[in-house]
Amino acid sequence: MSRAQRSSFPAARRGVGQSGAVRHATGTQPGRAGSGRAVTRTLSDDPLGGTVRRTVLPSGLRVLTEAIPAMRSVSFGIWVAVGSRDETGPQAGAAHFLEHLLFKGTHKRGALEISSAIEAVGGETNAFTTKEYTCYYARVLDEDLPLAIDVMCDLVADSVLEAADVETERGVILEEIAMHDDEPGDEVHDLFARAVYGDHPLGRLISGTEETVTPMTRRQIHSFYRRRYTAPQIVIAAAGNLDHATVVKLVRQALRGTPLDTDPATPAPHRPATPAVRTRPAATLVEPKESEQAHVILGCPGIDRLDERRFALGVLNNVLGGGMSSRLFQEIREQRGLAYSVYSYASQYADSGLFAVYAGCAPGKVDEVLALTRAELARVAAEGISEAELARGKGMSKGSFVLGLEDTGSRMSRLAKGELLYGDLMPVDELLTRVDAVTLADVNALAAELLSRPMSLAVVGPFGEHDFSA
Structure with missing residues (x-):
């Protein structure tokens, strides 16, 4: 897994906003998550890209694809609207800890099976945690997309979080924190966030600290996992040589019978409730x-x-x-x-x-x-x-x-x-x-x-x- 990220994309690289998307119904009438049927729309036919489609599953989980027939590869990602700002003080580092643990095994695959399945076809997989979201992704040849979907959906939806793996990854994360402390060029960015935000979650380290990671239990991490990783909080995105309907079908098959295959009690909030940022004196x-x-x-x-x-x-x-x-x-x-x-x-x-x-x-x-x-x-x-x-x-x-x-x-x-x-x-x-x-x-x-x-x-x-x- 990659190191925890600060999420500092330049503003000019953010190609999105509140309005202006092209929306056309494709084969279904407008509906809402939880209505018992999937709702699909075409968002754009961009001259500088491919056709972008979006499907909201009955569970509230969203699937977006961009079909680019000229490519021979596909990038597939599972994005969860949960990051370090969604943790309480004692939980600091839980989202990043969980990112590590999801690769350690599911009810279907062990850690080696997860990594070898993608590497055997020349693909790559990784993950990263930011202050407001976590991403798990794979890049494979177009013909191997079904495999990538099955593996990535499996590890995000059905991880077992074995107690032994918690202890193993705790040591790995503590080493990561120590390594970060040895890199002042990285450390200064986190110090600056603390200067601006103080004790607010946006001012804390994404990885947590030795004081918070060391006592964190398997039960605490599992509770965070099941409470936070719900279908309405998840977006699945894929781009490359693909067919949208096929991707949706494969995602639904991979998630069938998992905790992400249930109707939501409430629609997804635009952002999970977290403490509001308050102005504080310069420091x-x-x-x-x-x-x-x-x-x-x-x-x-x-x-x-x-x-x-x-x-x-x-x-x-x-x-x-x-x-x-x-x-x-x-x-x-x-x-x-x-x-x-x-x-x-x-x-x-x-x-x-x-x-x-x-x-x-x-x-x-x-x-x-x-x-x-x-x-x-x-x-x-x-x-x-x-x-x-x-x-x-x-x-x-x-x-x-x-x-x-x-x-x-x-x-x-x-x-x-x-x-x-x-x-x-x-x-x-x-x-x-x-x-x-x-x-x-x-x-x-x-x-x-x-x-x-x-x-x-x-x-x-x-x-x-x-x-x-x-």
């Missing part, structure tokens, strides 16, 4: 660590993923620190040689977001790097960006999005995130139109508001007593 957190390089992140609360300004934010992010031609890269690396890596990024959640600048530099250069970063953010907040920068930022947003759809895995992810996180799928052409519609006034208004907010700071490096407030 500075420093993690002393003997290292050759210092890692710093300066930033503030951003906007949530449904905010209509997300397209303007994508442009602003590109101009400030989205590439080698960005203001921060040119100022800090190209002109002054103060850092090897410097960039800005935006993370967006259901009800909150982050905007931040990262830099890795020699410890003795931290003060200068921070001063230049603060000055550039203040300059853009006060003066805005130019027309030339607007055009370049929009071009970067459109290009990165379209180029990011060149493989079945990214297309599968787009389907799932559109459904799971936004409740809709924005056609590619409409997304490009929305980016084109961003005006200089839009970006400058957002910059004036966003970049004037109090800034939090996270620092990992060889520092004891040091004043970072200047």
Whole structure:
């Protein structure tokens, strides 16, 4: 399994929104989950992609596919609307722990059978956990899709969670946490989330800590599994050379008789109930660590993923620190040689977001790097960006999005995130139109508001007593 993820996709790569999807009934009348029948709709016939269809099963589980006949592979994913923000304090790390355990065996297959079944046909399988969802996926040749569906549905729906496996994976996860602590470039991002969100679940480590993972019992994990992994919370997505009706049929067969094959008591919420994010004072957190390089992140609360300004934010992010031609890269690396890596990024959640600048530099250069970063953010907040920068930022947003759809895995992810996180799928052409519609006034208004907010700071490096407030 992959390491726990921070879920920091750039805003410009999120090709989805609240409206604009093309919806046409195909063979059925509109219905709802739990009505005893599946409801299928065509969401789009995209000129830059294939035909996208969506079926809601009677259980409330949703299946989306994009048929791309020119491909010889298929990416298949099971996405669950459960992440680390859905845990209580004592449960911290449960979602990630569970991600590991589901690969350890079901009533039909052992751990070796799960991995060897996919590898025997040249496929690959993995999983990752974020703050708001968990994903299990496989990529196989088109002819091996039935096998991938059967294996992946089996492990997500019918894992046994043996007590011995819990102990084995506990050791693996504790090693993963220790490894993370040895990588300050990763650690600083988690430290920054804590600086902004404090004790809120969005501020906690996705993997949990040694203090929460060590005492976690098999019973606690199993309870989390059965309460959270329900059909209305799950989206299955597939992209590649496939037939939608066949995928739906295979999914229903694979889930027959499992806990995911029952009618829901209530429809799926757009987002499971979790504590609301509250504004807190800006904070500075420093993690002393003997290292050759210092890692710093300066930033503030951003906007949530449904905010209509997300397209303007994508442009602003590109101009400030989205590439080698960005203001921060040119100022800090190209002109002054103060850092090897410097960039800005935006993370967006259901009800909150982050905007931040990262830099890795020699410890003795931290003060200068921070001063230049603060000055550039203040300059853009006060003066805005130019027309030339607007055009370049929009071009970067459109290009990165379209180029990011060149493989079945990214297309599968787009389907799932559109459904799971936004409740809709924005056609590619409409997304490009929305980016084109961003005006200089839009970006400058957002910059004036966003970049004037109090800034939090996270620092990992060889520092004891040091004043970072200047």
